[in-house]
């Protein structure tokens with residue numbers, strides 16, 4: 001693990017042959033001026049030099065300076081499982097293998113921090129400067145992540161189902177642990193999934209998040225069988241699952257619900273209509289829904305009304321072979337103004353934590369896709385999903401100086417479509433990465 005600088009870089013100007021302030025705006029011979037970790041100004045090199053005379057300048061030919069990438073959904077602590085579970089595999093079988101490989105409590109104290117550090121370093125390697133990180137071990141992961149190098153919204157994962165519902169308060173308390181909160185780390189809550197958190201527990205978690213104005217993240221509509229589980233408590237995610245048989249936690253108090261996981265999410269107030277909330281004088285908290293691989297038109301209407309964002313993980317979608325049930329509805333979502341981000345999920349189901357490779361995978365499967373939109377799905381849209389749209393995801397005055405430097409042939413020019421297409425097609429590793437103005441790579 002390399003040492004990361006702890007001091008803020010003094011004022012500096014970073015110039016490249018091209019600057020992407022956001023995917024639709026490319027400027028030639030331009031850059032950013034950085035002071036105290038924030039972007040003081042953005043623009044052509046000549047303007048920055050005259051406005052900040054004497055400021056140290058770095059110039060990078062044949063490169064483009066872009067906003068740092070934002071991964072709205074991953075599990076850094078599972079990085080020790082890279083390559084350990086071969087796909088394609090059915091989700092219930094994967095969970096069984098995952099649990100079999102989880103460290104015992106005594107081992108967890110070093111396995112989990114090491115894996116978290118490894119995952120964070122891999123984020124920097126691929127230019128990911130902000131992550132929404134799900135953690136079952138906040139007491140082990142947050143102290144590690146508090147010192148950087150990546151900005152983290154650490155979502156404490158909560159399960160509360162059936163005979164284990166009494167553990168809800170203890171899990172909430174753990175997820176709310178805030179002593180590591182600082183410049184790199186903020187916290188959120190993550191009710192795990194419809195087959196591990198029962199409805200009343202979900203409602204309580206949402207209420208706690210709203211009272212503290214914390215973002216929420218939840219795995220929702222990841223699997224086609226969630227509706228069957230909610231309606232009957234049976235099926236591959238219910239009583240027929242060897243995991244549920246072993247745990248023996250389902251009891252008659254678990255409420256049954258017909259209508260599928262997204263209607264269930266609305267019923268238990270995760271996905272309320274954002275206009276209703278605004279009328280009630282409440283400002284909506286960010287809600288990130290991981291996957292949403294299955295959604296019909298009525299589900300999409302609920303999602304659009306809720307203001308929630310979707311973190312789609314294309315290579316993990318392929319790993320679990322969800323396309324046997326049909327394509328992911330991401331284009332329908334975008335056309336209904338539902339924010340969709342590209343995310344990686346964990347190294348237990350994804351080959352790496354590169355968002356550009358995620359985007360390249362989508363472009364290879366759907367060559368007609370706008371590369372500008374794909375770039376938005378790893379910058380501006382996930383920043384919005386995590387509630388950080390005024391801090392990261394763009395290079396603009398007042399934003400955090402989180403930037404990546406990518407090789408780009410000067411001949412590509414400054415047309416946004418051409419530039420984004422070249423970047424996504426090549427998916428290069430960054431030559432340099434800055435977080436809050438600190439050079440991390």
Ligand SMILES: [Zn+2]
Nearest residue numbers: 219290345346
């Ligand atoms: Zn996940």
